[in-house]
Amino acid sequence: MVRSETYHVAIDVGTTKVCTLIGRSDGNGDVQVIGVGTVPSRGMQKGMVSNLSEVQQVIQSSIREAEAQAGVKISSAYVGITGSHINYVNSRASLDNRRHNSLVGSGDVAQVVQACYADRNIGSNRVLHVIPRDYSIDGNWGVHDPVGMYASTIGVESHVVMADPTSVDNLVEALRKAGVKLRGLVIEPLASAEAVLSEDERDIGVVMVDMGGGTSDVSIFLEGSIWHTSVIPVGGFQITRDISIAFSTFSLAAEEAKLKYGHAIPAAMEDQEDLRLPGFGNQTFSQVSRQSLCEVIHDRVDELLRLILSEVNNAGLDSAPPGGLVLTGGSSKLPGLEELASSIWPGPVRIGVPTASAWVPQDLEDPAFSTALGLLFWDVRHSRVDGNAENGNGISKYSFLMKHWLNNLTHRVHA
């Protein structure tokens, strides 16, 4: 069994692929990836479990592959969660009834942060993250960490992320059946941001989108912290489906055509050779111009980019943040995407690729691995931030709620 104080495990259960990463940390915040297990996904739709036993099987295959490469056995992991059921509130709370001008302790901070969601009307939603964005002391905002400071009143503004309990429970159940002990659930937009955004981008304000197979996960960062998260249920799968419908061809052929000949700008494909796509029924093959293929792709991607732009308004912002738009995820590999996005987005655009290093193998330098790598970094960084690590993986200020939630879940499961 792996000693969890030196090993970290991340599982990205995607709509297209399931990826398990095993990392070994050096205690200084760097993590070396020593095992990678990537298998095609089954039983997932739009980021959510649609067939529990299939998901259980693919998780197990992916873990086995990673374990064989790493030469270790794993038992617990950080896992990503997505789906359009994810929602949030930015909420403020304060703690007034303190002894006048006394020192703030970590218990006081936990209490005020808890008030951000405890008194809110979150209905039947399950709270996944309570991420403090800003603190105030006696009404003065902009305090990074009030612990150890004198105060009569502490205020906090938090980003509270919630999810539909059924979707959460089905993912947790698939993991439990696959033999995985859950160390934490992290929403995928936050995980991917860990892998591809710089601190400068988060500070100045940036929109990041992980364009996957079944969803496009949006996160907006302002002043260094998360401000808005949302999941658009459109990804590469829908592009492939559009091709399949437009040219009456099988989804496998449509996917192959997209990967081989796809481009987001049809005009760039003028004078390119036609391609042959297999058809249904008696129609064995049809001749399709590359430009018309790219028109279908363009229409869907253009619509998706405009939906992403509308998230700026949905987030309550008057204009797009100056750090621009960072696109990642497998679908961001579509040729011409950066160019098309630049023609729509009012600011800079780049494709976010995780960086390979002595610690991260070259194979993972691919936007499709942003979530998995981000989950691994999340585990390492947030257990380090915490300082009171429990089995090397304590509850940081970002995820203290998870401990409470996992305890409740465990009680429920064993009840």
Ligand SMILES: Nc1ncnc2c1ncn2[C@@H]1O[C@H](COP(=O)(O)OP(=O)(O)OP(=O)(O)O)[C@@H](O)[C@H]1O
């Ligand atoms: N070169 C490419 N051009 C266009 N699309 C691509 C390219 N390479 C991969 N894709 C698309 O990327 C998608 C898979 O991306 P990714 O691996 O990030 O998805 P996922 O994490 O499994 O899904 P999700 O996050 O939505 O649950 C597929 O739809 C695939 O067709």
Ligand SMILES: [Mg+2]
């Ligand atoms: Mg994904």
